[in-house]
Amino acid sequence: MDVIDIHASCDGDFIAAVEAESGQQIAECYQCGNCTAGCPFTFAFDIPVSQVMRLLQAGQKKRLLTCKSIWLCATCESCTTRCPNNIDVARIMDVLRHMARREGYASERGVKIFWDAFLDSVEKHGRSFELGILTTYIAKTGRFWPDMGLGPKILPKGKLGFRPHEIQGQKQIARIFDKFRQEQRS
Ligand code: SF4
Ligand code: SF4
Secondary structure, three states, X not given: XXXXXXXXXXXXXHHHHHHHHHOOOXXXXXXXXXXXXXXXXXXXXXXXXXXXXXXXXOOOHHHHHOOOHHHHOOOOOHHHHHXXXXXXXXXXXXXXXXXHHHOOOOOOOOHHHHHHHHHHHHHHHOOOOHHHHHHHHHHHHOOXXXXXXXXXXXXXXXXXXXXXXXXXXXXXXXXXXXHHHHHHHO
């Protein structure tokens, strides 16, 4: 078990920034573990979500902004739903992702590339186009063979469309992305 010297490494400004951006009170978490128990990605996280909350209370900025968990989180909101203190944990994970990007902690490879490819796809088509995301991901990472084994599993289930599905609200969704960029610039 790692021992953290809180006096030496607690970044109070970081805690305040996450609280301001998420609208959540970090100190309200009493470490019951309900969020981790319900998180479908605990098996893949390097830091379980309840420990993310604990490290946040301890102001461990670098450790949190460089962890894999914030990128593997699927924003399913199970943690938020299960929290007995009504903490919007999923919102906190989202804020940590944004901070990691803004402050240059996010790796340019791996999950960040997948995340960007997903958002580009939603902006362009109004929803995700899996084959397009996969193609972009492989082109940018060079990761081809590690994912090949998934093809035979998902193709028969119709999970990998060969053409994007267009949706009715496509232009409105593109406008949301435009608005976000305008607000980022202002
Ligand atoms: S929102 Fe993220 S952290 Fe919370 S339960 Fe879902 S995958 Fe886990
Ligand atoms: S469910 Fe809520 S109170 Fe319990 S550990 Fe998670 S964030 Fe903390």
